[in-house]
Every structure is written in C-alpha cells, then in structure tokens.
Amino acid sequence: MLHKTQGIVLNYIRYSETSIISKIYTSAFGLESFIVNGVRKPNSRFPIAYFQPLTLLNMEIYFHQKRNLQRIRWMECSYLFTEIPTHIYKMSVAQFLTEVVIHSIKEQEKNEPLFNFLKESIIHLEETNENISNFHVSFLIQFSRFLGFYPMNNFSTANKYFHLGEGKFHSTHSNPLYELDEKISFEFFKFFEMKYEQAASHILGYQTRKILLDAIIKYYQLHLEGFRDLKSVKVLTEVLK
Template identity: 35%
Template sequence: MLKKTQGIVLSSIRYKESSIIVKIFTRELGLKAYLVNGVRTQGNKSKIALYQPLTFLDLVVYDKDSTGLQRISEAQLHRPQQLIPFDFTRTGIALFITEVVSKSIYENYQNESLFDFLKKCILDLDSKEVRLGQFPLVFLIENARYLGFAPENAEGFLSESRSQPFSAIELQQAQNYLSDLMTDSFANQTRISKILRQKLLDHLLDFYSQHLDNPGNWKSLMILRQLNI
C-alpha cells in the first residue's frame, strides 16, 4: 500500500554496486529501513544528496506490515538546508543528533511529538540566530523528555548519573546552567566556560547510556571536540 509521510534521514549505508539502505524516521510510520536502488551511479548524484543525515523529505512509500527493508516510490526535499551542509560545525552537530536518535529508537518506533521536535531542531540548526555551542546540550535535554526518561529538574540530571566530573563550585554552576537550558531551551542566553560545557555534555551522554540498551561509544563526540563544542 502506498502512503504519504514526512521523513527525517538518520543514516545510510552502501548496498551492492549502486544502491543504498537508508534509515528514515517517518512521522506516521515510525523508523523504517528503505532500499534505494541506483542512486550511486554517475547520473544520479543529485538523488543520493536526498539521503544525507537530517535531510527532511516528503515521501510516498510502500508500507508493508512485515519488518525489514521497504521501498520508496517518491522522495522530494521538504525544505532545502541553507547552512547545515556548508558549515563544518553545523554538519558535526547534525551527525551528533542522528547518532543519538539512531541509538535511542528502534525499527517501527513511532512518536509524532519526537518527530515534530526533530523537525524544529533541523530548522533551528539551519538558522543563523542559533547558538551552536549549547545546541547539543539543549538537544539532549529536550530529546530525553520525548523519550520519556528526563528528570523533572536540573538536579535530577546531575544526580541520576554514575559520573560526577564536577568540583563543588562547578556542580552549582552546572545545575544553574541546566536549569536555564530547561527553561529557555534553544533561546537560552546564559554563558559558561567551554570546559564546563564539555563536562556537562560528557555527563549527559553518560546519563543517556544508563537509559539506553547498549549504546556503545559516542563516535560523534570526537567530532564535536575537534570543533571545540
């Protein structure tokens, strides 16, 4: 059966000589894996560009009840990205977001509220006004809410974790900053040192690791470190 839906690309891998298998988080159908044939041939470079991480698509797909690979009938850009593909920092953050989401949800998992949040994240990350340094932190806090394991307050984020990398002074600063992020989200204007911000990011990823099944190492964290985030 053909169905229309919106989708956010999470990842893709090569398949045989000219095809790819792409994982797309769709609004109505949940997380699906699609086989896309012939996109790696010389004349189809524009088509493979549709399947870069965090690309937002309008889709017509074949939807089968069985699990496994599905097929895409039509795929079009919902909104071309203006900054993310051409800015190393934004691209790095996009890869971080896709890794976190990929490790947080499973095949056929559907959550329209989470999808709408991710759509907003893409729009914010692609805007000039966003503060990039705090973006991964805000994303982790908000994303945990939609996944259902976020504490009610900043103190909970700090106490419900095995790692405590903060000094006594840093702990209070971290709690105040997290509280501001939880209140103001991406619009927050509070500033802290890069060292403390990085410790908070490590801490929140450890928090995630305790709530996810076998998340493994966070590979994109190294990219963020190289970008001084």
Template identity: 30%
Template sequence: MLIDTHAIVLSKTKYRDHDLIVRCYTKELGVVGFLLKGVFNSKRGKAKAAYFQLLSQLQLVVVYKANRSLQIIKEIRLANMYTSLHSNVLKSSIVMFLAEVLTTTIKEEEPNESLFSYIETALLWLDVHTNYANFHLLFLLKLTRYLGFYPDEADDGNNYFNLREGKFESKAHDIYAISGDNLLLLKTLLGTTFDELSGVKINSKQRQAFLHMILSYFELHLGGFKPPKSLQIFNQVFN
C-alpha cells in the same frame, strides 16, 4: 500499500556496488529502513542519493509492506530545504553527531508525532540561527523528555543531581551525584528555550564536561547506548 510521510534521515550505508541503505525516522511509521537500488549507477540515481544527507527532511511516498525489512521509495522530494545545516562546517559537525545519537536512541517502529515534531522544529531552528554553540546540549537535554527520562525538577533547589535516579538531592549518595558547574548549567538549561540560548555563556571546557555528563545520563537510562563514534571529531572541530 502506499504511504505518504514526512521523514528525517538518520543514517546511510553503501550496499554492494550501486545500492544504498537508508534509515529514516518517519512521521507515519517510526523508524524505517529503505533500499535504494542502483543509485550510484546513473546520473539520475546519484541525484536521488543526494537527497539523503544526514538529518535531511524529506517527503516520501513509500511502497510499504509490513513483513519487509527494507521498504521501497516510490516518490521523494525535500520537505524543508536547509540553508546552512550541510554547508556550515560547525553545523554539519553537529548534524553528524546528533544523527548518530538519534540513530542509537530511537528504535521505535511506531509513530510518535510529538518526538518527530520536536526533532523537526529544533533542526529548523539550528538552520536559521547564528548563535548555536550550546544547541547540542539543550537538544539532548530536551530529547530526554520524549525518551522517558527527563530530569525530575521537583527539588531543583538542592545541591546535587543524581544521574542514575534522574532527580535532585540534598546529599551526594553515590558516584552518580553531580554538582558544581555541571549542576548549575543543568539548572539553567532546564529553564531555557532555544531562543534564549544566546544568554547561556560557558567556555569550551565547561561545554565538553556537560556533554560528557549528559551522554553518561543517556548511558544510564538507555540500554545499549554508547557514546557516538563521532564524539572525538565533534569535540575537535567544535571546541
């Protein structure tokens, strides 16, 4: 069966000498693995492999078989061409980091159009904007809405937020209650859009502390989630 679908590249791994295994989040099929045979064996193949940079947005025609673990791509083209996401050092660091997070959080093999649209739109925003120091923080926070554990804002006037419970509380009942700068930034970002990010002013120490907190939030709510291996490099480059 041929399926025409929009796809976002999550990861890629060289297989044997000349092949490439790629995992993509697709609009029509959810997460799909693809085998690209012989891509490192010819100029034509290498050109094809160049499409699969992390978080690239592609339009694919897939030869799909439900019982096959790795699907075959019949046709490929860029769906959206980035202008800076892979050439800007800071943005490419964000791309590497977020691709790893998305790879470990999105496991579904069925379509989720709202999640796909969110990722697609957010990446296009990042590509064209120059004030993006806090982009990854807001991206991860908003991602929790689609993963099922967005913070409950019902009592957001309280002085603590419980990471395990996902809600604001008047008292610190356990070790998962946060306050201080992390709490203030959480409240700020909950009411912020990407276009309003330039108004959020925090220093690198606060940014790292909040990132550590949001990753802990992911660990508490997603079984098997581990902090990305690229986190240390990301912090060195970005902060």
C-alpha cells in the same frame, strides 16, 4: 500499501554496486529501513544527495508491516539546506545530532510529537544566526523528554546535587561516580526549560560545557539500553572550543 509520509534521513549503507539501504525516521511509521535500487547510477531518479543525514523529505512509500525493508515510490527534498553542509560549526552539531538519534530511536511506530521536535530542531539549526555553542546540550535535555527519562525538576537550595542514575537532585554529594557537583548540577538545572533561543545567549565556559556534555551522555547511557559512546563528541568539542 502506498502511503504518504514525511521523513528525516539518518544514514545509508551501500548495498550491491548501485543500491543503498537507508534508515529514515518517518512521521507515519517511525524508524524504517528502505532499499533504494540504482540510486548510485548517473541517471538515477533519486539523487544520492537526498540520503545525506538529516535531509528532510516528502515521500510516497510502499509499506508492508511484516517486511524489514520498505520501498520508495516517490520522494522530494522538502527543505533545502544551505548552512549545515557548508558551516563547520553547524555541520559538526548536525553530525552529533544524527549519531544521538541513531543510538536512541529504535521504535517502528508513529510518534508525531517526536518527529516534529526533530524536524523543528534541524530547521532551527539551519536557520539560526545566533551562537550554537550550547545547541547540542539543549537538544539532549529536550530530547530526553520524548525518550521517557526527562530529569525530575526538584532542584532547590536543599537539593542541589543531580544524581545521574536516579534522574533527580539530592541533598548530599555522597556518590561522585553518579552525582554531579554543585556547579555542574546547577548548570544542568538551568537547561531544563531552556529553549534554543535562550541557550544561544547563555554563557557557558568551554570546560564547564565539556563536563556537562559528558555528564548528559552518561545520563543517556544509564537510562537508554545500548546507548554507546559517541564518535562525534571529540570533533564537536574541538570545533566549539
């Protein structure tokens, strides 16, 4: 059946000499894979640029629930990026976000709040003129809410050590393998309700940010089956140094 939907491109792989298979997170059906024939030909009706990561699309698709590969009848770019493809900092953050989403989302079902969060985050990254050094940290914590393991906000003067495995703050620091120290726990807590605008003005040293990012990635790995080490982390931390 023919359906209209919005989409966020995650990646694509080559398929035969002129075709590709692209993973796109859609507003109507969640994560779907699309086979696009002839897109690598010079006269293709769909520019290959449409399939760059995080491209926002309006689409008409032929959707069949029992098929692993869907097809696209029509598509257009719904938002033209000018900053992300040319700004080294934004490009590095975008690559990181793409890798996180690919490793996190497996569901093939509609989740409009999650789709809107991703879309709004991408547009904010494109449009902001503020500092983005903490953008990825804020994104990870907000994203965990939609994935079902948002940390418990029980921080207090008594409970000041965050336990990565249990997702809440403890009163003692007895297991350094899974519990963050007091300083990093407090920084973690600060980001819980922090929006992107607030994160932009939050002062965080390079080393502290790196330790915090490593801790959040470990938190994802403990709570999300199959979440692997991220290749984009090294580049991102160096660029934002």
